[in-house]
Amino acid sequence: MTMLQRLLFLSVVVLTSSCDVLRTEDVEGTRGRGAKAFDPYSSSASGAISLSLLQFNGCAILPNGEPVTRGSLTLPGYPDQCQNLNDGAPLGPPREPTARLQVTPGSLYFLREFTAMDAVTNVHTDFNDRRTPATWIRKQSRFKSLDWTGLTIGRDDWRTYGPGIFIRETYYENAAWMISDDDTLTIEVLDADGVSRVKEVYGRRDFLAENSVTGRTRVSWAIYGIARPESPGDTTLHQSDSYGPPLYHTGVKVSFANATNPFKSFRMPQLTGEGVIRVTWSHMPDEPFLFPVNFVPEQDRQATCYELDADGLATNKTVPCGFGLEQKVRFQKPSNGKYYMPGETVDFLVSLQDGDGHGLHPRDLLPSLNQYRGDMSNGVSYFNEGMLTVFRDTSSSESGYKVVGPLQDLKVVNGTFQLPYFAFPQTSEPKYFVEPGLLPYVAGYADAKPATRYAVGLPDTAKPGTYAVILKNHRSFMGERLNRMDPFFFQVGQEKATAYKEDIGNCQICHNGVNSLSNLHHGLSVDHVALCKTCHFDETVGHVSDLVHRxxxxxxxxxxxxxxxxxxxxxxxxxxxxxxxxxxxxxxEAHGTQYFDLEFEEMQKTPNAYGNCAQACHAATPPTRHLLPAQ
Structure with missing residues (x-):
């Protein structure tokens, strides 16, 4: 580590149980719209590499859903056959895994994420029985040895899964292990003979997301693809005409993610060939979690990335990949050379790079879906239905772009699907590079390579101001798993830049340093927190006002x-x-069941659950127990 890097690390304030511990001298500590976030997790440019360890039903998995083979190692307790999340839901029979989890010997790593899940599909199929799923969770799941004292049935959540289609999820909460905050994770790196070469201990409080509030740790029973209940207390399962047989999912997921202490790192031992990372959770001391790995020295990495030219575009020369993920957008110049006009087409080229300035793909094409599933995409990740539905993972999906603007018109949508600003696409999801759902219908689609060049037409009524191309991508490489969401700005109708409307802010008071929004979930900087509302405006992905408050x-x-x-x-x-x-x-349930029907109304209909209650009552009589800004 260089002296500059050491000084940068010494400037990091580690989050304790309170976020009001930050006494910074720079703009991060100011109040208002936001500030430039310091990112200690800049991959090969930082002191250590973030490590993500994922496991499903006893098998280590890669973030692309593929289970990891034990190779030639004898690992008591590690399955010979594993269920593959890419086989779809309901889960298919186990089969022999082939994927490899690779790490770099000699490199410093720190544990950024540990996630383990045990789940069954289409086993507990009684719509009105909450006891049997709970019994399986407590008595039969991989996590049966946990302290389930105090377990209660929590919220019963209905979410839209499509027009007239819903998910019902019942959460189990308050078990003793869930509310613990002093348990530990012991990480050991073992050689092929089972000898421990490296050891580090992490506490639960070393992670920002460490309990069920974030939705990562969750114990639940869910039904996908049903119609809404007809009335409060309706005990009849109503089939959806457009979904088919419902999918039932019972799962226990334990997840500690987003490390807040990059100082706590360990050096991957100088080994080659096979080995194991063993994770021992203090709540399950006799049942360690095993992650078979292959040690691949840096000099042995294949040359699968690309050198860039002076313009930052990929050449034909291949080089070994490095860690990290950087996103770039290159705009075609508008007709007048300064700014786009209403009705003009915005033409842009997307480039995904590692942290060392190497292209992750050729200039004109992105990797195919099959390359992603086969771990041959240089870590570039795409939407994964199995990871989303079965593994409940929202951190490895939705790679694509969205064009929005002007910035000053970006607003929270309340009770309508009509956006008050331009957006392409108008749906809450981005324009995917690989479109979900096309695989069964388009021959050869899984082998098709998406283009890197895109064109979006502006409407003739486009308002003047600053617009943005928002890129959202994910990468997994040599144990590192990163999410990035970055805006790239262009002008429409005028040269003068415009800015976000200052409705909300102060996020940087808590979210700076190691706790930056850049290091959480989608990887969006605190400077651009207003962009959250451009996707989270409906029931499909969750409304921003619901997610942030809850x-x-x-x-x-x-x-x-x-x-x-x-x-x-x-x-x-x-x-x-x-x-x-x-x-x-x-x-x-502030109003009980008084507005029951509104919770199931679509956004196009008003009023609905996302509607503006102020129009009826709360503008004239704001809540007296809340402190509101003066103006």
């Missing part, structure tokens, strides 16, 4: 006054748009 109000790390709206809301107007969904983040 996450922070339920977190034991967020110890600010939960009645003080002024910390995040910068003006009064932004607080006077309450809805059933927004308020339920804190006040579950």
């Amino acid at each position: 996450l922070h109000m339920g977190s034991r790390k967020y110890d600010q006054s939960k009645a003080d709206c002024r910390l995040c809301h910068l003006n009064r107007e932004s607080t006077l748009r309450p809805s059933i969904i927004a308020c339920n983040g804190c006040h579950l």
Whole structure:
């Protein structure tokens, strides 16, 4: 590590149980719209590489859903056959795995994520029976030895899965192990003979996402593909005409993610060939989690990445890949050479690179879906239905782009699907590089390589201002798993730049340093937190007002006054748009079943659960127990 890197690391403030411990001298500590986030996880440019370890039903898996083989090692307790998440749901029979989890000997790593899940599909199929899934969870699952004392049935959550199609998920909560905060994870790297070469211990509080509030750790029983209940207390399962037989999912998922202490690193031993990473959780001391690995020295990496030319575009010369993920967009110049006009087409080229400035793909083409599934995409990741539905993972999907603007018009949508700004696509999801659902219908689609060049037509009515191409991508390489979401700006109708409307902010008070938003979930910088609303505006991906309130109000790390709206809301107007969904983040069933039907209405119909309750009641009489901005 260089002296500069050491100084940068010494400037990091590690999060404790309170976020109000930051005493920075730079702009990160200021209040308001936001600040440049310091990112200690810059891959090969940083002091250590982040390591993600994933396991499903006893088998290590790669982030692409493929199970990892034990190779020639004898590993008691590690299955000979594994279920493959890419076989689809319901889960198919186990088969011999072939994937390899590779790591780099001699490199410093730190544990960024440990996620293990045990799940069954289409086993517990009684719509009204919550006891049997709970019994399987406590008595038969991989996690049966945990302390399940105090387990209760929590919220019963209905979510839209498509037009007229819903998911019903019942959460089990409050077990003793769930609310623990002093348990540990012991990481050991073993050689092929089972000898421990390296050891490090992480506490639960070393991770930002370490309990069920974030949705990563979750114990639940879910039904996919059903119609809505007809009334409160309706005990009849209503089939959806457009889905087919429902999918039943019972699962226990334990996930500690987003490390807050990059100092706690370990050096991968100088080994070649096979080995094992063993994780021992203090709550399950006699049942360690095993992750077979292959040690691949840096000099032995194949030359599968590409050198870039002076313009940052991939050449034909191949080189070994490095860690990290960087995103670039190159715009074709507008007709007048300065800014695009309404009705003009925005033409741009996407380039994905590693942290060492190497192209992850040729100039004109991205990897195919089969290359991604076969771990031959240089780590570039795509939407994965199995990881999303069965593994409940939202960190390795939705790679694509969205074009939005102008920035000053970006607003939270309340009670309507009509966006008050330009967006392509208008759906909440981005324009995928690899479109979900096309595989069964388009011959050869899994082998087709998406283009890197895209064209989006602006409407004739496009308002002047600053617009953005938002890139959202994921990469997994040599144990490292990264998510990135970056905006790239261009002008429409005028040279003068415009900015986001300052409705919300202050995120950097807690989210800076190792806790930057850049290092969480999608990898979006705190500077551009306003862009969250351009995707999270409907029931498909979750409404931003629901997600943000529920996450922070339920977190034991967020110890600010939960009645003080002024910390995040910068003006009064932004607080006077309450809805059933927004308020339920804190006040579950605030109106009982009075507005039951509204929770199942589509966004195109108003009023609905996302509608503006202020129009009816709460603008004239704002909640008296909440502190709102003066104006």
